[in-house]
Amino acid sequence: MDINFWKESDKVIQEQMHDWSEKMFDEASGKADINSIMRYSPLIQMLSNELTGRFVKRTTVLALCIAAASFVVSCAALYVAYTSQTAGT
Numbered sequence: 001m002d003i004n005f006w007k008e009s010d011k012v013i014q015e016q017m018h019d020w021s022e023k024m025f026d027e028a029s030g031k032a033d034i035n036s037i038m039r040y041s042p043l044i045q046m047l048s049n050e051l052t053g054r055f056v057k058r059t060t061v062l063a064l065c066i067a068a069a070s071f072v073v074s075c076a077a078l079y080v081a082y083t084s085q086t087a088g089t
Contacts, residue, residue, distance in 0.1 A: 005050055017047045 020040040025032050
């Protein structure tokens with residue numbers, strides 16, 4: 001079983017989580033087997049944490065980009081305000 005998912009896309013990880021979730025249940029009876037739950041639950045949780053970490057990284061980068069753009073706009077506004085104030089005197 002290859003669990004090097006940090007190189008895979010989000011879609012591949014979600015598909016693997018779905019596959020493992022289906023393997024936890026017996027198709028004939030529809031009940032979960034304790035051995036399969038003990039095997040796949042930590043793996044599903046690991047993949048869920050990976051997806052959450054990726055989401056946090058994306059939103060952090062987006063927030064930093066917005067903050068940088070806001071800083072540039074604020075600096076431009078201060079410059080325009082300062083030059084208009086000194087030009088009037």
